[in-house]
Amino acid sequence: MAKISELPQRAVTGVIDFARGMFTTWKSMLEKPVTIQYPEQKRPVRPRFKGRHTLKRYENGLEKCIGCALCAAACPADAIFVEAAENTDERRFSPGERYASTYEINMLRCIFCGYCEDACPTEAIVLGDNYELSFLTRNSSIYTKETLLEAVYRGGKPTPQKVEPGMFNRSIPDMQNPSG
Amino acid sequence: MDLSLLIEWIIKSLIIAFALLTGFAYLTYYERKVLARMQVRIGPNRAGPAGLLQPVADALKLIFKEELIPARAYKFIFMLAPILTVVPAMVIMAVVPWGDKVTLFGRVIDLGLADINVGVLYIMAITSISVYGIVLAGWSSNNKYAMLGGMRSSAQMISYELALGLAFVGPVLLAGSMSLGDIIQKQKAMGWFVIYQPLGAIIFWIATLAEVNRAPFDMPEAEQELTAGYHVEYSGMKFALFFMAEYIKMLAVCAFAATLFFGGHRGPFIDQVPWLGPVYLFLKVVILLFGMIWVRATLPRIRYDRLMAFGWKILIPAALLNVVITAVVLVLVGGK
Numbered sequence: 407m408a409k410i411s412e413l414p415q416r417a418v419t420g421v422i423d424f425a426r427g428m429f430t431t432w433k434s435m436l437e438k439p440v441t442i443q444y445p446e447q448k449r450p451v452r453p454r455f456k457g458r459h460t461l462k463r464y465e466n467g468l469e470k471c472i473g474c475a476l477c478a479a480a481c482p483a484d485a486i487f488v489e490a491a492e493n494t495d496e497r498r499f500s501p502g503e504r505y506a507s508t509y510e511i512n513m514l515r516c517i518f519c520g521y522c523e524d525a526c527p528t529e530a531i532v533l534g535d536n537y538e539l540s541f542l543t544r545n546s547s548i549y550t551k552e553t554l555l556e557a558v559y560r561g562g563k564p565t566p567q568k569v570e571p572g573m574f575n576r577s578i579p580d581m582q583n584p585s586g
Numbered sequence: 587m588d589l590s591l592l593i594e595w596i597i598k599s600l601i602i603a604f605a606l607l608t609g610f611a612y613l614t615y616y617e618r619k620v621l622a623r624m625q626v627r628i629g630p631n632r633a634g635p636a637g638l639l640q641p642v643a644d645a646l647k648l649i650f651k652e653e654l655i656p657a658r659a660y661k662f663i664f665m666l667a668p669i670l671t672v673v674p675a676m677v678i679m680a681v682v683p684w685g686d687k688v689t690l691f692g693r694v695i696d697l698g699l700a701d702i703n704v705g706v707l708y709i710m711a712i713t714s715i716s717v718y719g720i721v722l723a724g725w726s727s728n729n730k731y732a733m734l735g736g737m738r739s740s741a742q743m744i745s746y747e748l749a750l751g752l753a754f755v756g757p758v759l760l761a762g763s764m765s766l767g768d769i770i771q772k773q774k775a776m777g778w779f780v781i782y783q784p785l786g787a788i789i790f791w792i793a794t795l796a797e798v799n800r801a802p803f804d805m806p807e808a809e810q811e812l813t814a815g816y817h818v819e820y821s822g823m824k825f826a827l828f829f830m831a832e833y834i835k836m837l838a839v840c841a842f843a844a845t846l847f848f849g850g851h852r853g854p855f856i857d858q859v860p861w862l863g864p865v866y867l868f869l870k871v872v873i874l875l876f877g878m879i880w881v882r883a884t885l886p887r888i889r890y891d892r893l894m895a896f897g898w899k900i901l902i903p904a905a906l907l908n909v910v911i912t913a914v915v916l917v918l919v920g921g922k
Binding site for chain 2: 424427428430431432434435437438439440441443
């Protein structure tokens with residue numbers, strides 16, 4: 407407890423501090439709220455944000471993924487499962503020798519580290535900006551190739567494509583867009 | 587006593603109960619909105635237009651919640667405690683007049699239930715009861731946090747009741763009556779008592795904040811130390827009753843503050859249009875409630891020992907000083 411002689415001064419400073427605090431809250435009441443009304447209003451993510459994966463296609467519609475499973479090897483959470491199958495000229499999915507017949511990511515395991523993106527030799531798997539990844543059952547936590555694969559660009563054809571023999575003869579395609 | 591008078595009282599009681607319950611529901615909305623704006627947020631805006639149905643949604647949720655009673659609680663007192671808290675809060679408003687006389691269906695009706703001549707004493711007595719509910723709730727829950735919350739609240743409310751009672755003395759001395767109606771009539775002649783009793787009004791305000799356990803004196807329910815304090819074991823409707831008691835008491839003490847220091851239901855043109863009385867009282871209560879919420883948004887909780895020191899070493903001496911000064915001045919200027 408303070409000395410009696412100090413009391414008036416302490417009371418004055420106390421009242422001043424109190425008034426300053428009240429003024430601060432009053433000022434903040436007049437500010438514009440910072441709230442973003444989420445489902446209606448969405449804040450854009452950062453440029454390097456790592457959200458849900460997408461399997462990319464070339465412009466002609468072929469899948470970039472060649473089923474090498476390097477992403478699965480790089481994945482520290484063991485969330486990716488890839489099964490490859492051979493491409494044929496009758497049923498061609500990717501410009502390489504093989505394609506991913508099964509591509510599954512377990513979103514309950516994925517830690518969004520982006521190592522799969524780094525490991526991919528054809529830049530087929532890319533972590534996008536989608537962060538709305540809720541699901542209701544455990545089964546639906548496994549995203550299949552159908553979910554992950556992006557839509558065909560305008561002018562492209564869906565896979566499997568029927569191509570002329572000899573057009574694609576490399577096991578790993580060039581990084582340029584094959585066959586324009 | 588004729589039957590029509592009885593019916594009149596019953597109707598007026600129902601109106602008060604209804605006003606308090608709706609007031610409680612929308613006070614929670616008001617508080618959440620104001621707090622949100624002070625924290626640069628928006629506040630509830632999902633249920634209904636501008637979130638106006640939020641209290642309804644909250645009430646529905648609480649009704650359908652499971653009622654838990656701890657296995658080793660003292661069941662009877664555990665059930666009794668919320669009722670014991672909420673009933674005094676409900677009856678406390680009976681003595682506050684909310685208007686002058688009006689004529690309705692050829693009958694002269696006092697706006698106000700019972701302007702008894704010991705109104706101030708009644709308020710003091712009834713506010714003291716609710717501490718029992720809190721202490722019993724804390725004790726019967728058989729939970730250490732609840733117990734501590736109950737203990738703290740008993741100590742706090744008893745200490746601040748003294749200052750509160752002494753703050754009541756100022757207006758009572760000025761009006762020469764304990765009836766709230768007389769106090770309002772006196773303010774009609776003299777002007778608002780807050781002009782004559784600034785210190786008394788401040789002490790009253792601080793003491794009521796402590797009395798209704800509002801921030802910065804919300805010691806009985808200090809979340810960080812006591813999780814929720816005395817109502818930690820309560821759920822569902824029983825919890826809602828404690829909540830209701832706290833908010834109805836907020837309404838009530840704001841109505842007292844308005845009546846004792848800010849002219850009650852009186853305002854411009856009140857003599858021409860007596861129906862303005864409830865409107866003025868409502869406006870004054872809303873403004874005072876804003877003050878309470880504003881204080882809550884600004885000040886952090888005071889430490890327990892500081893709270894007691896403040897109550898006993900500063901507030902009560904100041905209140906006593908106020909009483910002495912008021913009495914001496916009244917004798918010198920030849921008051922009643």
